[in-house]
Amino acid sequence: MTKQITILIGTMTGNAQLVGQELELRFDGEGIQVETVDMDKLTPDIFGSDGIYLICTSTYGQGDVPDNARAFIESLISSKPNLKKIRYGLIALGDRTYAETFCFGGKRFDEVLQECGAERIGDILMHDASSGTMPEEEAADWSEGWLELCDRVMSAD
Ligand SMILES: Cc1cc2nc3c(=O)[nH]c(=O)nc-3n(C[C@H](O)[C@H](O)[C@H](O)COP(=O)(O)O)c2cc1C
Numbered sequence: 001m002t003k004q005i006t007i008l009i010g011t012m013t014g015n016a017q018l019v020g021q022e023l024e025l026r027f028d029g030e031g032i033q034v035e036t037v038d039m040d041k042l043t044p045d046i047f048g049s050d051g052i053y054l055i056c057t058s059t060y061g062q063g064d065v066p067d068n069a070r071a072f073i074e075s076l077i078s079s080k081p082n083l084k085k086i087r088y089g090l091i092a093l094g095d096r097t098y099a100e101t102f103c104f105g106g107k108r109f110d111e112v113l114q115e116c117g118a119e120r121i122g123d124i125l126m127h128d129a130s131s132g133t134m135p136e137e138e139a140a141d142w143s144e145g146w147l148e149l150c151d152r153v154m155s156a157d
Pocket residue numbers: 010011012013014015016017057058059060061062063064066093094095096098101102103104129
């Protein structure tokens with residue numbers, strides 16, 4: 001059973017925050033230790049503890065991460081910490097109207113974390129705001145399969 005999940009939120013107008021709140025409730029109900037933190041003041045030190053991380057971030061500008069995630073992703077790029085022991089899932093919020101940069105904020109985190117050696121569990125969930133579906137509902141459905149994958153990976157250790 002997955003024991004500890006830290007959800008990291010990159011958001012501008014709160015959708016990713018809602019996703020985090022919904023998942024925190026669900027994970028908590030499954031007896032998982034869960035903590036949700038905004039990326040605002042994060043440094044790479046957040047990856048110091050054991051457990052699994054879930055990145056949940058939207059996309060702004062020309063495919064950028066939201067403002068509150070900018071310093072964090074830049075500190076990862078410049079310090080390039082060794083994250084070989086880190087596993088993470090990824091929820092990217094975007095809008096297909098921005099066809100050239102759909103969900104690029106989440107994809108940027110994926111690239112940077114992979115470059116640091118971290119291992120992604122499962123496929124990226126990409127939510128399309130123009131689809132009319134609620135990101136927190138899609139994320140809750142997605143998280144069921146993702147948690148199973150996490151259990152499988154953890155029990156193979
Ligand atoms: C000014 C602006 C720029 C955006 N740029 C992009 C983009 O380049 N690519 C994308 O996939 N979505 C883009 N989006 C859509 C947001 O990422 C999407 O609405 C998301 O759900 C917002 O989540 P948040 O409230 O957590 O910030 C943009 C939205 C706004 C308002």
